[in-house]
Amino acid sequence: MSIEFVDTKSILQSDGKIVGLGYSYWYEGPEDIILVRYNNNALSIPEFENQKITVYPNPSNGIFTIEREFYSEKEAYQITDVTGKIISTGELGDKQTQIDLSAAQSGVYFLRTSNSVFRLLKN
Secondary structure, eight states: OOOOOEEEEEEEOTTSOEEEEEEOTTOOSTTOEEEEEEOOOTTOOHHHHTOOEEEESSSBSSEEEEEESOOSSOEEEEEEETTOOEEEEEEEOSSEEEEEOTTSOSEEEEEEOSSOEEEEEEO
């Protein structure tokens, strides 16, 4: 969305929202004031929110490799079984992280990250 103001003023609120005030150059008169509030999130970067994660091999005999497209920050993970019992927790710290489930029984497990859930099949 694009709005053009004349004689604009803007304020950054404490909650991170931006408020803009001005008038449109298409109109004249005191009744043609424009007030706009942008609901931005200054700490949100869409490409990191939609980070691509690949898990392989899947199924596996117990060693799974997690590969992240962006890896500038550590990301917590949790592995649960089908009943919801937590099997393992940790952090994905590099572009590739290996998770060892070789001591776990064969079956279906779930890898949860901050924005994704993956089904892991252990032979």
